[in-house]
Amino acid sequence: MPHSTSKASKSGVTLPPLRPGPHQRRMDVVAVVATFGGLLFGYDTGVLNGALEPMKQDLALNSVTEGLVVSSLLIGAAIGSLVVGRMSDSLGRKKTLTILATIFLVGTLGTVFAPTLGIMIPARLVLGFAVGGASVAVPVYLSELAPTERRGTLGGRNELAIVVGQMLAFVFNAVIAGLWGHHEGVWRYMLAVCALPAIALFLGMLRMPETPRWLISKGRHDEALAVLMQVRTKDRARAEMAEVEHLAEEEVEAQTGGITDLAIPWVRRIMLAAVIIAVAQQFTGINSVMYYGTELLQIAGFSDNAAPIANVSLGVMAVIGGSICLFVLIDRIPRRKIIITGLVGTTLCHGLIVLASALLPDGKFRASTILALVALLVLVIQITLNVPVWVCLSELFPLRMRGFGMGVSVLVLWLANALVAQSFPTLVSIGGITGTYGTFFVLGAIFSFLTWKTLPNTSGRSLEELEESFMQGDFR
């Protein structure tokens, strides 16, 4: 397929076809190492799911401080996503990822050995900085090294690495809880496992190349060519230099727009649509399941021993959903359609969870019904709202608005995530499963409507066509 034909890229540069060879292996190694960033991201966000219960007793957490332990990571991530973009522009992609791996390790050790909440929260903030940073730096690193033909799937693969990381965290937590559940401070063992992928990322990144795009943006053309020679055939590397220079130029252009441009109605309108889908995605409560799944299942009626194991099935569902989306659906269904279907579908799931929790008598049947419905919720979200929202965001903004627009969207997304994570334990303690998912149901209905009103369809239309119709006030 993409290997057989040569391809004229957007810059009009015709590139020789990709051919197998030793450079191909090198590229694969680069992709695997960088994906450790996504894996770590997932592991660190998912690891509390299972570790939280024993930690609550040890550190004497109430529902507010419990929320704080979870959401402090997300606040750190919001800061990280803001700072690391700049850091990777000035220091370089490779150095930034190496530094992030070190911060991952430092943050992990902080959480593992935290004697009190006073150390735990700052350690989670530090860890969050690395998580948010990785969410920005890893996709950039991968896309700048990957050949045009493989660029699209690589970003999605990073999303998949994140859910695989979360699933692995659930699996390891279940195993550790099964083996050493009676040990005091068993949650420390669970958190300690995060150190392994951090070390792997650090050691791996030391041997990885800097990206050609960054080198060119610093005027280091010879080094850029040398890197391309490592990961492409010789003829292709020379041909790609022109393309990379064009992309570096485009990158500069993407940084043009800023807050004053929001005075223009059509720009404001796109920004609004972007912020709405970012918030809508988080208000589905996906991450409350990924962070608090074990606790949720215990409240639903699972025993302390069974809940961590049942929780693994939620992680598996996320991976299945993510794969279906990425390998089957993503380019077959228009973005607007898949996102709105997903929002309506998740809102229905919320409704069913409310009914099951309110109407069924306590017992095994209620517990397993709720598990099945939450698993369905996770599946629907991963198929329709995770990768499609990211892709849609990146397509929504016209070039000169992209840097600012994506920056704002990602920040809003992390803050919405933090808000849900912070309030979830309090919601559950006040309203139980019925009240909590009743809240998600109402929010879901509101955001489905807002999305339906504001979101233009971005797929199957070139960026120029989109820009044209936005400016004429047509947002469909």
Next chain:
Amino acid sequence: MTIIVAVPDSIEGARALSAAATEAQQLGTDLVVCNLGLRPLDTASVDTDVKLTVVDRKGKDDRDPVDAVLDEITHRGAIRLVIGVRRRTPVGKAILGSVSQRLLLRSPVPVLAVKVDE
């Protein structure tokens, strides 16, 4: 000699552009058009005997339109700046700031401000 016009993506932008074209014609100067919007600017409405150069904003340094215009004034040694102004709500100004107000206060050359009929 050159005069500069700041043209945002709005009615006052179009108004400023036509006023600046008349001004350039009267003074017998070139006209440099600073396109403050994010899309390409259509200058078809301007009189053709005025020599006209369109400058787009590009990159982080031009993120603030005021900086982009002030740079252009110094860079081209312009003798006058033309802008369009419009009544704004205090809330709108508080949130987004006023580009016209900052240009009026910071421009090193005389500013011609034209109003949009309301």
